[in-house]
Amino acid sequence: MSSNTSSLDYSIKLNDGNVIPSLALGTATPPEEHEAVPEAVKAAIRAGIRHIDTAWYYGTEKYIGKALKELIDAGEIKREELFITTKVWPALWDRAETSIKKSLEDTGLEYFDLVLQHWPQTFKGTDKNGLPSRPYDENGILHFGAGDYLETYKQIIDLRKRTNWIKSVGVSNFHIHHLKRAIEETGVVPAVDQIEHHYRLADQIGLIEYAKSQNIAIEAYAVFGSSIAGLIDEPIVKKFADKYGTTVNSVLISYHVLNNRIALARSKTPERIEDFTVLTPLTKDDIEELDKAGIENPKRYITDDWGVGLGFKHWKTKYSWEESK
Numbered sequence: 634m635s636s637n638t639s640s641l642d643y644s645i646k647l648n649d650g651n652v653i654p655s656l657a658l659g660t661a662t663p664p665e666e667h668e669a670v671p672e673a674v675k676a677a678i679r680a681g682i683r684h685i686d687t688a689w690y691y692g693t694e695k696y697i698g699k700a701l702k703e704l705i706d707a708g709e710i711k712r713e714e715l716f717i718t719t720k721v722w723p724a725l726w727d728r729a730e731t732s733i734k735k736s737l738e739d740t741g742l743e744y745f746d747l748v749l750q751h752w753p754q755t756f757k758g759t760d761k762n763g764l765p766s767r768p769y770d771e772n773g774i775l776h777f778g779a780g781d782y783l784e785t786y787k788q789i790i791d792l793r794k795r796t797n798w799i800k801s802v803g804v805s806n807f808h809i810h811h812l813k814r815a816i817e818e819t820g821v822v823p824a825v826d827q828i829e830h831h832y833r834l835a836d837q838i839g840l841i842e843y844a845k846s847q848n849i850a851i852e853a854y855a856v857f858g859s860s861i862a863g864l865i866d867e868p869i870v871k872k873f874a875d876k877y878g879t880t881v882n883s884v885l886i887s888y889h890v891l892n893n894r895i896a897l898a899r900s901k902t903p904e905r906i907e908d909f910t911v912l913t914p915l916t917k918d919d920i921e922e923l924d925k926a927g928i929e930n931p932k933r934y935i936t937d938d939w940g941v942g943l944g945f946k947h948w949k950t951k952y953s954w955e956e957s958k
């Protein structure tokens with residue numbers, strides 16, 4: 634690896650032959666920050682990032698679309714140079730076509746490079762605003778188990794055959810048993826599994842090994858510790874940033890990129906987004922040290938377990954457990 638290698642130089646060939654850039658800008662942004670999304674997307678693309686991760690659920694697709702249109706119209710970038718991912722949310726589990734159509738309309742795109750099933754879960758009903766988002770009832774219970782979760786993956790596969798909307802098909806938050814079932818029942822191995830992963834989430838190691846055995850690429854989310862940026866101030870991360878003269882953002886991204894995983898990273902600050910592209914040349918020993926620290930002190934930031942068995946045992950979400958059976 635030369636000293637001027639950048640995380641932008643890394644990409645992965647998916648099991649369907651398509652190539653995915655190893656670094657993506659994440660866009661799961663709180664509503665009060667949606668207006669900042671176009672500038673973040675523009676900053677990312679201007680910094681050389683070619684991969685944008687979004688989802689119907691995030692409500693940010695029209696803001697992404699605005700930025701893309703501006704850059705494409707100005708001749709700064711071509712659509713085919715970008716890799717854009719969307720996802721189908723569990724409340725739309727049996728309406729993948731509706732979901733993807735809306736995502737296409739909002740982004741103004743003609744196709745997505747990757748469409749993921751967001752969770753191996755199905756929700757019933759709508760929220761208090763009438764939206765199929767997180768449909769908690771008046772007692773604060775989220776009713777899930779509306780149908781067979783695999784229906785969503787099957788519908789996305791079918792849509793790829795019937796339309797020109799989708800290049801690659803994948804899943805998110807699937808554990809080993811979900812992946813096995815998806816492969817057995819459809820014969821289509823997901824191109825990626827997008828999961829929470831960082832050095833403090835040691836319980837993903839088995840899943841990652843299984844994915845590798847099936848040639849499923851791993852996309853890591855919450856690489857900075859999600860919305861609370863919980864990993865940014867960790868002394869061990871700072872230590873490696875200081876050792877290599879880089880930033881904590883660069884260390885946390887490089888941990889994945891150097892391990893052949895895709896890192897999804899979010900910020901609305903252009904200077905930080907530029908730091909995402911800097912590679913920290915972590916050695917095998919550095920990575921082992923990070924892994925060891927995580928095994929000793931594990932942490933999961935996204936606690937929407939919804940009974941899908943991701944291994945997080947310490948969080949009480951308001952769901953009706955009975956309905957998941």
Ligand SMILES: NC(=O)C1=CN([C@@H]2O[C@H](COP(=O)(O)OP(=O)(O)OC[C@H]3O[C@@H](n4cnc5c(N)ncnc54)[C@H](O)[C@@H]3O)[C@@H](O)[C@H]2O)C=CC1
Pocket residue numbers: 658659660661662686687751805806827828853854855856857858859860861862865881882897898899900901905935
């Ligand atoms: N498939 C799924 O279920 C999920 C997918 N995702 C995807 O992954 C992306 C990344 O994950 P996120 O949860 O957004 O979190 P993240 O781990 O990328 O952290 C984002 C937060 O860190 C802050 N931050 C970044 N650098 C910082 C610094 N140097 N100092 C202080 N704060 C800093 C940002 O302002 C933001 O609040 C999402 O945006 C989304 O695209 C995220 C969660 C779940």
Ligand SMILES: O=C1O[C@H](CO)[C@@H](O)[C@@H]1O
Pocket residue numbers: 661688935937
């Ligand atoms: O993608 C997602 O983002 C939210 C929170 O960041 C999470 O619930 C969902 O899976």
